[in-house]
Amino acid sequence: xxxxxxxxxxxxxxxxxxxxxxxxxxxxxxxxxxxxxxxxxxxxxxxxxxxxxxxxxxxxxxxxxxxxxxxxxxxxxxxxxxxxxxxxxxxxxxxxxxxxxxxxxxxxxxxxxxxxxxxxxxxxxxxxxxxxxxxxxxxxxxxxxxxxxxxxxxxxxxxxxxxxxxxxxxxxxxxxxxxxxxxxxxxxxxxxxxxxxxxxxxxxxxxxxxxxxxxxxxxxxxxxxxxxxxxxxxxxxxxxxxxxxxxxxxxxxxxxxxxxxxxxxxxxxxxxxxxxxxxxxxxxxxxxxxxxxxxxxxxxxxxxxxxxxxxxxxxxxxxxxxxxxxxxxxxxxxxxxxxxxxxxxxxxxxxxxxxxxxxxxxxxxxxxx
Amino acid sequence: xxxxxxxxxxxxxxxxxxxxxxxxxxxxxxxxxxxxxxxxxxxxxxxxxxxxxxxxxxxxxxxxxxxxxxxxxxxxxxxxxxxxxxxxxxxxxxxxxxxxxxxxxxxxxxxxxxxxxxxxxxxxxxxxxxxxxxxxxxxxxxxxxxxxxxxxxxxxxxxxxxxxxxxxxxxxxxxxxxxxxxxxxxxxxxxxxxxxxxxxxxxxxxxxxxxxxxxxxxxxxxxxxxxxxxxxxxxxxxxxxxxxxxxxxxxxxxxxxxxxxxxxxxxxxxxxxxxxxxxxxxxxxxxxxxxxxxxxxxxxxxxxxxxxxxxxxxxxxxxxxxxxxxxxxxxxxxxxxxxxxxxxxxxxxxxxxxxx
Numbered sequence: 156x157x158x159x160x161x162x163x164x165x166x167x168x169x170x171x172x173x174x175x176x177x178x179x180x181x182x183x184x185x186x187x188x189x190x191x192x193x194x195x196x197x198x199x200x201x202x203x204x205x206x207x208x209x210x211x212x213x214x215x216x217x218x219x220x221x222x223x224x225x226x227x228x229x230x231x232x233x234x235x236x237x238x239x240x241x242x243x244x245x246x247x248x249x250x251x252x253x254x255x256x257x258x259x260x261x262x263x264x265x266x267x268x269x270x271x272x273x274x275x276x277x278x279x280x281x282x283x284x285x286x287x288x289x290x291x292x293x294x295x296x297x298x299x300x301x302x303x304x305x306x307x308x309x310x311x312x313x314x315x316x317x318x319x320x321x322x323x324x325x326x327x328x329x330x331x332x333x334x335x336x337x338x339x340x341x342x343x344x345x346x347x348x349x350x351x352x353x354x355x356x357x358x359x360x361x362x363x364x365x366x367x368x369x370x371x372x373x374x375x376x377x378x379x380x381x382x383x384x385x386x387x388x389x390x391x392x393x394x395x396x397x398x399x400x401x402x403x404x405x406x407x408x409x410x411x412x413x414x415x416x417x418x419x420x421x422x423x424x425x426x427x428x429x430x431x432x433x434x435x436x437x438x439x440x441x442x443x444x445x446x447x448x449x450x451x452x453x454x455x456x457x458x459x460x461x462x463x464x465x466x467x468x469x470x471x472x473x474x475x476x477x478x479x480x481x482x483x484x485x486x487x488x489x490x491x492x493x494x495x496x497x498x499x500x501x502x503x504x505x506x507x508x509x510x511x512x513x514x515x516x517x518x519x520x521x522x523x524x
Numbered sequence: 525x526x527x528x529x530x531x532x533x534x535x536x537x538x539x540x541x542x543x544x545x546x547x548x549x550x551x552x553x554x555x556x557x558x559x560x561x562x563x564x565x566x567x568x569x570x571x572x573x574x575x576x577x578x579x580x581x582x583x584x585x586x587x588x589x590x591x592x593x594x595x596x597x598x599x600x601x602x603x604x605x606x607x608x609x610x611x612x613x614x615x616x617x618x619x620x621x622x623x624x625x626x627x628x629x630x631x632x633x634x635x636x637x638x639x640x641x642x643x644x645x646x647x648x649x650x651x652x653x654x655x656x657x658x659x660x661x662x663x664x665x666x667x668x669x670x671x672x673x674x675x676x677x678x679x680x681x682x683x684x685x686x687x688x689x690x691x692x693x694x695x696x697x698x699x700x701x702x703x704x705x706x707x708x709x710x711x712x713x714x715x716x717x718x719x720x721x722x723x724x725x726x727x728x729x730x731x732x733x734x735x736x737x738x739x740x741x742x743x744x745x746x747x748x749x750x751x752x753x754x755x756x757x758x759x760x761x762x763x764x765x766x767x768x769x770x771x772x773x774x775x776x777x778x779x780x781x782x783x784x785x786x787x788x789x790x791x792x793x794x795x796x797x798x799x800x801x802x803x804x805x806x807x808x809x810x811x812x813x814x815x816x817x818x819x820x821x822x823x824x825x826x827x828x829x830x831x832x833x834x835x836x837x838x839x840x841x842x843x844x845x846x847x848x849x850x851x852x853x854x855x856x857x858x859x860x861x862x863x864x865x866x867x868x869x870x871x872x873x874x875x876x877x878x879x880x
Contacts, residue, residue, distance in 0.1 A: 210607075216600050316712055320682055320879055329642050329866040330684050331618065351599070422596035427619065428681055428712070432593035467601055470589045471608060477559065477591040 159496065160503040169498045174444055174451070177490035178458070184486050194473055202472045203465035203479075215350030217460050219422060222352075223248070223414040223431070224456035225359040227438035229366045230410030232447040234403035236370065237379035238386070241404055243289070243304025244411040245435025246311035247282035251412020252419040253315055254281025256334060256426040259341040260323060266340045274341060274416055282412015283405050285311060290404040294397040300404065308435070316428050323426065334426040343421045355417035362410070366449040379403065411435060440484070444491060459484070550612065550790055552576075553605035554588040555598065557617035558715045564740035564759040565714065565776075566590065569616045569639075571760070572778025579783050583790065594619025599626055606631040612789045614782070615639065617714070618683060624648060635794050637785060640685060642865065644796050651781060654802030655685070656692035656864075657832050658774025659736070660839035661810055662756045663696025664828055665771050666734040667704050668821045669754055670697075675706045676732030678723045678744050680714050682878045684867045686738045691871045692839045693736050698873055700824070706874045707732055717743040728753055734771075745769050754814075761811045772825075773811040780806055804833050840864055845872045 182200070189196040207213045227244045234241045241247075255278040262270050285307060292298035320332040327335075343353035370376040382389040382399045390396065419430055441459055445451030466480030554573050558566035573586050587610065592601050598620050605613050606627055614637045615624045621641035628636045628648045636648045644650055666675050675697060679686050690708055697704040707730060709723035720743035724735055728751050735755040737744040742765035748755035749766035757763065757773025781801065788794040801807035810829060813822050831837035842853035846869045853859045859867075870878060 212603070212607075219596070313712070316681075317879065330868040331642075332681060332683060336622070351596075418596060422599065424622070427594070429594055429619070432595060432597060463597075464600075467589055467597075467604065471553075471587050471604060474587070477589070 157502045157504055159500040162499055162501055165498050166501075169494070170446060173494040173498060174446065174455075174491060176494045177444075177487055180490040180494075181483060181487045184490075185483065188482075192475070194475075199469070199473055203469050203483075204461060206468045206472070207461065207464035211347075212350060213464065215347065215352040217457065217464060218352045218356045219350075220460035220463055221456040222356045222359050222421075223418055223434040224438050224441050224459060225363065225453055226355070226414035226417065227407075227411045227435055228441035228445060228452040228456055229359075229362055229449050230407035231438055231442040232445065232449065232452050233366060233370065233376075233379070234407040235442055236383045236447050237399050237403045238383040239400050239403035239407075240301045241286065241289070241304050241407045242301050242439065243286075243306075243308045243435070244407060244438055245431060245433065246304065246308035247285045247408040247411035248415035248418075248431055248435045249308075249311040249315050250285040250415070251278035251280075251282035252415030252426065252430050253311075253318065254278055254284075254412065255416035256323070256337075256419055259337045259420065260334060262341075263335060263338065266338065268340065270340050271343070271420070274420055275413065278412045278416025279409040280412070282415065283409040285412070286404040286408020287401075290401045293400050293404075300400070304404075315426065315430070319426050319428055325425075332428050336425045337420060341420060342424060343417060351422050353417070353421045355414075355421055358413075358417075360453070363449045363453050370449065375402075411438075440488065444487070458487075462487075549583055549585040550580075550786065551608070551610040552584055552586045552786060552789075553602075553608075553610035553613040554586065555592050555601055555605070555613070555615045555617075555620060556588055556590040557592060557594060557619065558740050559590050560588070562715050562740045563742045563762060563765070566616070566740065568759045568776045569614075569778055572782045573614075575779030576782040576786055580786060580790075584786060592617075592620075599623035602627040602636075603630070606634045611635065612637070612786060612794070614785075618685070635789055635796075644798065646796060649785075649794075649796040649798070651799040651801075652685075653776050653807045654800055655774065655776065655808060656688045656839055657802045658808045658810060659689040659692040659738075660696035661825065661829060661832070662736050662772070662774055663693040663698075664700055664825055665756075665813075665817065665821070666693070666736065666754070667697030667699070667701035668824070669771060669817070670701070670704070670734045672731045672733045673701065673703045673705060674731045674733065675704060676724065676727030676730075676735040677706055677708045678720055678727075678735065678737035678739055679708050679710045680739045681712065682710060682868075684865060687870070687878060688864065688867045689738050690874060691867065694871055694873045695839060695844070699828075704873055708870075708874060708876055710879055711739060713739070715740040717741040720744050721747050724748065724755075725751070742766070754816075757811065763811070768814075768816070771814045771817060775809045775811060777807055777809050802832075803829070804835070846870065847872055847874065847877075 186196045189199040231241060231244055255274040258274045258277045289300045289303035292303055293300045319334055323334045325333055325335045343355055346352050378394045379399055382394055419426055423430055441452055441455045445455035462480050462483050466477060469475045469479050470477055556566040560566055560570040577586050589601050592598050594617060602615060602623055612635045616639045618640045621638055621643055624636050624638045625643055625645055625648060628645050632647055638648060638650050640652050641650055677690050677693060694706045707727050711719040711723050720739050720741055724744045724747040733753045735744050735748050737758050742762040745755040745762045745766035748769035754771050755769045757770050759776050761773045761775055763770045828837060838858045840859040842857045843851055843855045844853035846852050
């Protein structure tokens with residue numbers, strides 16, 4: 156039987172090939188799955204992966220759905236590279252939406268061009284403020300940011316529920332838990348007439364470029380990467396861990412908050428008890444599938460969005476259950492994790508010949524991926 | 525709305541479709557907030573769809589999309605169904621209200637039916653069940669069967685619909701047992717079996733021995749079965765999840781309504797309407813009682829059921845007193861419909877306050 160042998164250094168080829176292998180394996184498994192369920196696989200693939208994109212509206216919806224994932228994913232990737240694990244982007248998303256919604260409701264009677272930019276700032280600020288809590292607790296009391304960020308998700312969701320059921324409830328809404336609809340000057344401008352894709356998508360693309368520049372061209376990005384890869388070396392070089400934690404959480408929190416603003420000032424158009432179908436958590440998957448690289452995050456966001464859209468058309472055209480979306484996501488992640496093994500290991504063909512020379516692999520270094 | 529470009533494109537493709545579709549089945553779409561296997565709300569709607577399918581055979585082709593979040597995604601799903609040529613689309617959750625109206629504007633030749641909302645348009649009708657009649661009847665049984673005089677209620681979101689059912693449940697119980705108290709726990713979800721279970725366990729630990737819920741899963745009844753207390757099926761018959769625990773179930777039967785609406789579209793007589801059906805029309809149906817219910821209680825229950833059907837018993841007939849002791853509806857009067865539709869206070873006997 157072939158055995159795994161640790162590579163001398165991680166394989167760069169595998170690092171980028173692994174998501175592609177996973178995607179191909181997902182398609183092969185999907186092919187078998189569709190056949191077993193008695194669906195013509197090629198037709199099913201057409202419905203799942205092609206049909207959503209056959210109309211301009213469909214492409215617009217793909218970009219719309221991907222926008223929050225890109226925004227959050229890019230921020231999380233920066234933090235994850237520095238080994239700061241913000242799991243609570245969902246909560247920062249909600250707080251950003253609340254802050255932006257607050258501005259919209261406060262200036263509801265006004266029609267002014269500065270309201271929308273102010274809402275954007277409020278969204279970023281709301282997300283940052285929420286992420287500042289775990290940052291403070293981590294740097295001051297060494298609290299685990301994974302737990303704190305996660306638990307603050309529920310606090311944020313309950314706070315939103317309180318607002319839309321209480322003080323911010325639409326007085327003309329028959330007591331239903333939702334705010335007034337935002338006015339035109341409080342809504343993200345649409346890119347093309349007839350599509351729901353809005354300015355947020357363009358900003359997200361721009362931020363992908365900024366994140367790339369930051370991570371790979373700026374010293375601050377390098378400093379964060381070193382802190383992630385080799386914390387001891389970073390300390391020796393005098394890089395402040397505290398600054399690192401603060402920076403990672405504020406960036407990822409601010410971007411998640413901005414995503415929340417884009418969502419409520421975009422397709423939703425008001426605050427309601429539930430504003431996210433779990434973007435903050437899906438973005439964690441996006442960040443890792445995208446190899447914590449901004450361009451990768453962009454591609455992974457589009458792929459994940461396509462899985463959502465495809466799941467909807469598969470229900471309509473093939474009478475498949477909605478679980479099909481989760482199934483494909485799960486298959487993709489499963490193969491990704493499996494293929495990732497080969498970044499650090501390779502298959503050793505003849506274990507018997509080399510039996511005597513096998514040594515236990517050295518302990519894993521600080522590599523993230 | 526900036527929908528002109530899309531509108532032209534859609535009108536074009538729809539025109540082509542409808543020309544070639546003479547004699548082809550009417551396509552009917554359903555949008556569900558939960559999974560069809562939730563055993564509650566969505567399950568009941570899907571049973572209605574299947575029954576409607578049976579009536580019309582190959583004259584109708586129905587499609588559903590399940591687990592649609594009440595956010596930005598709903599609009600796309602509804603629009604996609606309309607673009608696919610569905611001529612009648614049922615959207616079955618409150619949160620689909622604004623998306624339904626938006627899509628309806630872009631597809632004036634498609635008819636829409638939105639459940640539990642309040643906004644209508646020239647191609648959007650609304651429908652809802654008088655589920656509070658069922659809740660009142662569950663309360664009657666609960667009031668008679670409780671030993672601790674503490675009832676439990678697992679709520680989803682404090683929207684008027686749910687507050688109304690909590691009040692009706694409590695009023696029904698008080699009509700046979702004035703000492704009753706109702707505890708409420710909100711789980712902030714329509715469908716979250718784990719939280720529903722936790723809420724049920726908490727209330728049982730606090731002494732509640734008859735539970736009801738306005739959530740969509742059978743978790744409450746399963747918990748009641750394990751802990752040996754009573755509970756009720758909601759939206760669908762949940763006896764198989766708790767054969768000992770379920771005293772009765774207040775089920776929703778949408779089949780008659782869906783059949784009627786589809787027939788109207790087929791006949792070309794469909795008009796937007798606001799429909800509110802209850803026990804009398806057969807939309808709210810109580811299942812046979814658990815054998816554990818004593819004969820005299822069963823008799824009382826049947827009598828009250830008949831009174832509601834015949835209209836002599838109004839669940840929200842006065843006197844209705846709120847938690848502060850203020851009389852909200854005088855004796856001999858009935859709560860006006862608009863107040864009932866936007867109800868946002870607990871009646872006396874419900875503990876705690878509505879989350880605000």
